[in-house]
Amino acid sequence: MGQKIAATYSKLKEFASIIILGIAIAIFTFPSIHLSYNIGIDPPMMWISNFFFNTQWEVAQNVIFPHGPLAFLVYPTISNIELAISVEVLLKIFLSAQLVRLIDSKNSLRWLIGFVGAYGVVLLSNFIFLLIFSIILSYCNYFETSTKRDKYIALLLTGFAFYIKSYVGIITCIISGSFLLYEAIVKKKYKLFIVDALVLWAFIFTLWLAMYGTGTGFFRYCFGLFNLAQDNSSAAAYYPVNNWWYLTPFLIFTFGYPLVYRSKRSLFFAALTTLSLFAAWKHGMAREDVYHIRGTYHYAIITFLLFYIFNRKQQLSFLVFAGVALALFNLNMQNAYAYQARTYPLLDGVVNLVTYIERLDAIKVHAQKVTQKNIASNRLPQKIVQEIGNATVDVYPWDYTIIPANGFNFQPRPILQSYAAYTSWLDLQDANHFKSDQAPTYLIWDLNKITTGLDIGTMSSLDYRHLLNDEPQTMLTLLQHYELWYQDKNYLVYKQRKYPLQTTSSIIRTNQTTWGEWVKSPSNMAGLLRAKLSFDKALVQRMKSFFYKDEQFFIYLKFADHSIQKYRIVPKNAVDGLWINPFVIDPTHPHKQKKVVAIALDASNKKILTDALTIDWEITDFVNAPNCPNSFFGKNQPSYATVAKSIQLFEYPMDSSWTDYPKSALTQTEAFSGKNAFRVEPSNYSCSYKITLDSSWINQKIQISTSCWVKGVDLEASKKISLVTSIEHEKESLLWKNEKLSTHLLDGTAWNGMTQHLQYTPQKKGEQLQVYCWNNSQQPILIDDLQVSIQLLKD
Template sequence: MTNIEQHTAVNFRTYRNLFTTAIRLLLVITIACLFIPFYPKMPAAGLDNSWMFGMNEAIAQHMAFGRDVIFTFGPYASVYTKEYHPATGSLMLLGSVFLALAYTIGTLFLINKERWCLGLVYSLFLASLVYSRDSLLFSFTLIVAASAYKAMMLKETGSEKSKSINLALIILLFSLGLPALIKGSMLILCGAISILCFLLFVMKKEKALAVMSLALPASSMIFFWLVSGQSISDMPAYIANMGPIASGYTDAMSYVGKVSEIWNYLLASAVLCAGLFANRRQFKPENMFLWCIFSVFLFLAFKGGFVRHDGHASMAAISLITAALIYLSVTSNKLNLAVAGLCILASFYIINNYVKTNTAFLKHNIVQTYTKAYEGISNSLEDSHWLDKKFSAAVNNIKESANLPILQGTTDIYSYSQSDLIASGNQWNPRPILQSYSVYTESLAIKNRDHLLGANAPDNIIFSVEPLDHRFPALEDGTSWPALLSNYHPTMLRADNRLFLAKNPTPTNDANPTTIQSAIHHLGEEISVPDMASPVFVELDIKPNLFGHLANILFKSAQLKIKVTLTGGQSQEYRLISGFTKSGFIISPLVENTSDFGMLFGDSSFYEHKRVKSFSIVQVKGKTTFWQNEFSVKFKSLDLPPPIDLKKLYTFDPVTDAQSDPQKAPDSYCLGVIDLVNGVPPTKAMATSSLLRVDGWLATSTAEGPRPATPVIVLWNKNGQVKLIYTRVSMRPDVGAALKNPDLDKAGYVANADVSGLDGEYSLSLGFKEADQVKICQPSQSIVTIGKRTTHADK
């Protein structure tokens, strides 16, 4: 070889080494930017933001996870949320830096210098697409397992020093305990990976590593648990309570999406798993290990992405890309690129249904990954207190928007919106499962109820009915409703759908309803509800059959639906969650909103129109039955305190005498309708004893086009007496959109009147006031019988 050729070869190796070093450095920087919160989020209002703020505040108030707080997330939740709190900032940084270090070691161990191209692709993938924190945590566990596999291969060939391999494995196995303290459901995946690594090391006769694969994750959990300020005595409860949370999630949170996304994911996953076998002609234990870790990873990502099949599907898709890239790092076959390419195409198909993953989108994400980190570092160098200042400003914004008063004593808020309460400056005293939609099972529901009946019950409750996914409204924390009705009284109902409750001076420690009927019924059967003046409580023990149990383990079973029929004949349908029903809920009256719940504290005549006559339960769809046909039904009565005067709580619209007989307006002059009377569409004959609520919209024709009117509800009886109920404005953007006139967004109206002073049959009409004259827009379509209800089965 000539000197020129030697010089060229040396330069080529030098440039290649520099290039591969740069790629590896890029990978390290990218991982640091993703894991370490250089520019953390700040608290905000809303459902998800509320539990994020709540997890941080729980640490700040030294609450015990597993006892005081039982939720999907653990004491290191901030590593997942990247949300700043002065009390958890150092904890978030510790967990994030440690995970970033372990992730970097594992990634560099898998993607060696010879595979610099894969390192570049993985860096760009992380920077552009891994905005899902679930995907990042999931991918970490697969990297640990794949590193264990590669370590055994390197030891066989002797191409690397055993000491360096063992050191890398010790760090990776030790870090496997932290994800379970970030998100409790990671216990399943981390535990499975730990056990599979143990079996691999046993088969390869690596006794020390086999012991460490079980001991190090457990030691890590204990270490990080103690560092977070938690007591070791609470750790078993934290682990045990993840059982009902994980088992109840599938039924409670399932959501139906596009079936084609599921088939794309399953097909790509099957091809990848088949590709693992194609890489080895002869069977070896480590080959089965490799197949197992990918199968477990892909299966749990499938469950995480498609049980609640909405934007969560992107998490499964991103995990599939991760699996494909790690697959390339541990296998060598001509078909590998084709297998990985298929997985990536399937993933982009899924992701594109939620976000448009074009070049501009990917470029934006890449730029943001690095610039946000740079901006955060720069801010910290310029002002060491900038995070505390942003935190204070964010909390103050929440406080001003929610505008909650300072209440004496401790306070909890239902069903979520913890951010509003914490930011207000009130002393937060949460129930164990702090957001009501997460009370998936009977045991969790009872924990929340017992908190209200215990010595540490909050002095105040800020209450809202806010069901998720069109669930039956009384389901979420429904087991606690008897305790709320017995031990608290309402003090204020605000226009923002919040009912303020204060603890009674002498609260009862027992709010258990009394059984009045018990029987076995069947799916699809019409079940009569006892005719009682007081609210009726029901417990339903609906169980999946064997096929349903298998469906829940492998994916999800069919949803249940409840159809309730009111005494007036109207019907409503809602989603039913079996895990919520066993501990019980109020079936009658039908409580659909916060205002309805407040009525339960008053005289029963105010919710007369919402009494449920009967209900039936069916599987939503599908030829295959996932549920046992028979189920038990227990009806119970509630022993409630004397009713309060609702006039002190509700602002009822006045009922006045008409000064003159209303006149009929020309038909062409009016646009509008009565949509609902006492929550249901108007019929020819209706009845009420105390409350009359009328909703709808009205506009009048003018030379400039339709304009919002001043609606009034007109009642007159056969004696010629005319009563008027003046309405309030209710926003109706649907009307403005339909008639292409933004002014008509204010055409909605609502009247909420106490008509207990009236008696007899009244014609109900819609009218409007013009000057001092009331004009009828709509002839009487309904006769409302107003009078006291006098017959009950319990009287």
């Protein structure tokens, strides 16, 4: 009897110690509270996630987006901060408890290792990582003790994670799937594999039923997650300069250490985590901005730490090799887009907790005031708000703070932000929505988007893409089902038509072409002209896309005024049509419209791509609205800016506007087009186009569009090569803008197109415009087709 009491006391003491340690970890890592949100691309997701939770939970049933219906736990606001914090604290306690349980009870440093390990893991973890690594630790403890509770908790958490965010849903399903396969293949427990797979499926489906009370939409949501994982790198990747001398050793160690430190434990751990670690690598390297790549870095750190604890051999050599591998990855991470060093608040948790307890009400009041101030710029005229009243409203392309700023009745589409519809299937979900009974009565098109583009105007999308190419099928549906109801300089407001427009679409021509080749577009065509691009993926391209990320793909548009514009394209939906004519630059200015006369397609690393491209030219006629799509953007008829000056270098007789240059600089062996190209030596300038701005242009806005093609540079040199536009008056610099080649570089061995657009209003007589290429690198380059176009813009 005494032994039983002693054993019970020992277990209670152990349990109490683990809980106390978990609470201590939660206190020392208590997060700071930020409850306000802002306008833009990502910040509005904080509002929309909480809108579903607070107001219309059932609406989220039809949404397919990287943020799931439970994303409000990641982005809490004043209405649910207590719930989100409670869940996060419980996850921290649970993770800490699971980690301590892994440590050998005979280890004299058990509690020190447990505290330091748990503190390190939690410090590097956001809400998503807490879920992921709690699941990994639960499976590890099941391996150690065969306690079924650990396994089923892990399966339950996987079901929960499935609805947080596509990233965590995919990662945790990979982890649980890896565990189930380990049971089947290594343990040969086939019946158990089937049972546990059904349990996981039951947890996922039961949570769906609990949220919505029906199974409708469940399989569509699952297939949507699959589509969201497709072609993400083509749609949203950055391509910084990576140092593969750093990354290669990191990869060798990351995916090879279980073979070096071989044991039953390492085999299990590798089976459990390798695929998820690969998915984390893919996720970070696909986008490769500092936020995503740092996520991969933290994922690797925590994985190595857990292996060190779980393996129990705890060799010093593993720590050394892991440290070197992570240090190398960290060095390369400094090349990531928007990189900035991060500090880790080691001791801020206690202060954050005290602030949360003492000032939560004040924090909520302050957050509400800040939010209202932040989104005030998205208010429409009061008369328009009143006329819309309680009718259903959606926002295009992504800033949903327009809804709370005006108190609109929100009716969201499945793919909440246009840039995320990067497969035909995803695009089709939005297209079908706008045809259905669930379509909103009004659609507000936001013209003041925050984007990164290469052009002037309001039609830019995310990551150098063109907004009208984000969702080709959806755009056609909008043209058919909505008409312009109101417009100002900030918004286009569309109202649902009583009867949709009738359309007929047909392929009028097919061109077989290759990368970098100009193809003339069909001319004098009414209606909407789009180019449907298709090509097969080569084997090497598929392999690179799978293990790393796909190439960059761009379309170049040559306009009637000889200016050139480029946009990034996504092959998965380019097959549905790239918008060509009428090409809209800015709906609020009728003159900001251009006519496309030719297109060219380009890509990075063309050596691994197929050369055969097919362009099907599709014309869509609007039977009962012949002026559509011009009328959709508030244009009664096509209107083009007046071309004041347009000239192309190297293929036309030179006039006095061009500076002298040595004839030896001309070469006819490697011209991009025509006969001649121009060689620019290291640390030198090309010849310049130089004119005095016409005095009649004073106080009139002009648009200066320049472009050229450059060959013979590597990635580092491209940062020091620029297309320069300058304006001076009596040696005083009034404007100087350089467009770096690094922004446009696709292939260092081929020709790369550069474009630059700027607006300027001359103020003085005698202002001089100069355009040239500046090679500040240490290697010679070739340039061709240096073009300048000046247009008069009238407001």
